[in-house]
Amino acid sequence: MLAVVTGAGSGIGAALCRALGRRGAHVIAADVDERAAAATAASIPEATFVRCDVTIADDVEALAAGAWREGAVDLWINNAGIAIGGATDELSLADWRRVLDVNLAGVVHGVHAAYPRMVARRGGHLVNVASVAGLAPYPLALPYTTSKHAVVGLSQALRAEARMHGVKVSVACPGMIKTPIWERSEVRGGLANGRGRMFERIAGAMTADACAAAILRGLDANRGVIPVTFEARAVWMLNRISPALATAVSSCLAGFARRLA
Numbered sequence: 001m002l003a004v005v006t007g008a009g010s011g012i013g014a015a016l017c018r019a020l021g022r023r024g025a026h027v028i029a030a031d032v033d034e035r036a037a038a039a040t041a042a043s044i045p046e047a048t049f050v051r052c053d054v055t056i057a058d059d060v061e062a063l064a065a066g067a068w069r070e071g072a073v074d075l076w077i078n079n080a081g082i083a084i085g086g087a088t089d090e091l092s093l094a095d096w097r098r099v100l101d102v103n104l105a106g107v108v109h110g111v112h113a114a115y116p117r118m119v120a121r122r123g124g125h126l127v128n129v130a131s132v133a134g135l136a137p138y139p140l141a142l143p144y145t146t147s148k149h150a151v152v153g154l155s156q157a158l159r160a161e162a163r164m165h166g167v168k169v170s171v172a173c174p175g176m177i178k179t180p181i182w183e184r185s186e187v188r189g190g191l192a193n194g195r196g197r198m199f200e201r202i203a204g205a206m207t208a209d210a211c212a213a214a215i216l217r218g219l220d221a222n223r224g225v226i227p228v229t230f231e232a233r234a235v236w237m238l239n240r241i242s243p244a245l246a247t248a249v250s251s252c253l254a255g256f257a258r259r260l261a
């Protein structure tokens, strides 16, 4: 099996690479942080690494061209992502652009580069890593929420379209996972005061390795949407049963978070 993973230098991406490596896959680990991608590749028997900034379409096209030179890619995972937290009235347009650039344009670039190659070969599995924030109203990180809802919609629609070509499409939607994203993420305005309490919650969260294992189980079963963690499943279900109730619960949680900060 030949697999490509973006954002492979850390967290869930690195864990996906390791899990795929344990299954005997040849893994191409791509990340904007070349040293991190190299470190991930070094931990896997058959792996190579590539520096790739997913916000640059030419980088992603070069990643795909290089990967397909090695063989037909069975699994392409658009995983790279960032987050910026904060109340929407305290975010700048630059915050919106940065998050949408990585989390949405990055996925679009991945789809644009990998999907036609999979269609041409009539096979392959394209996977996007979204979030629980793409399955429900997730306040106080609106650029992130917007990007993840878009990625869920894109993935579900592409899955419908791709089936006639023999190509599989899935979207993974993890809840809270213990990865460096939480320390890396900038938080704007008053909400930044609540970061200490947030880190306390993350300490008990699911590990990246457990998350990667859950995602691969979902892919084995060819699930369209793969919620990971109990919280993600519960929130997704609540939003489908009663969007009004899901919004009310989110509103209470947002008020609580603002008071804590």
Ligand SMILES: NC(=O)c1ccc[n+]([C@@H]2O[C@H](COP(=O)([O-])OP(=O)(O)OC[C@H]3O[C@@H](n4cnc5c(N)ncnc54)[C@H](O)[C@@H]3O)[C@@H](O)[C@H]2O)c1
Residues within 6 Å of the ligand: 006, 007, 008, 009, 010, 011, 012, 013, 030, 031, 032, 033, 036, 052, 053, 054, 055, 079, 080, 081, 082, 102, 106, 129, 130, 131, 132, 173, 174, 175, 176, 177, 178, 179, 180, 181, 182, 184
């Ligand atoms: N950790 C969580 O709680 C959680 C929950 C739900 C969804 N997710 C999603 O999972 C994915 C991975 O997140 P993580 O928690 O492992 O984060 P992480 O910060 O540990 O890893 C993200 C990786 O993406 C890379 N990256 C960032 N910008 C990039 C770019 N422009 N081009 C290429 N690579 C880039 C980083 O260098 C890093 O190695 C993201 O899409 C994130 O939104 C994470």
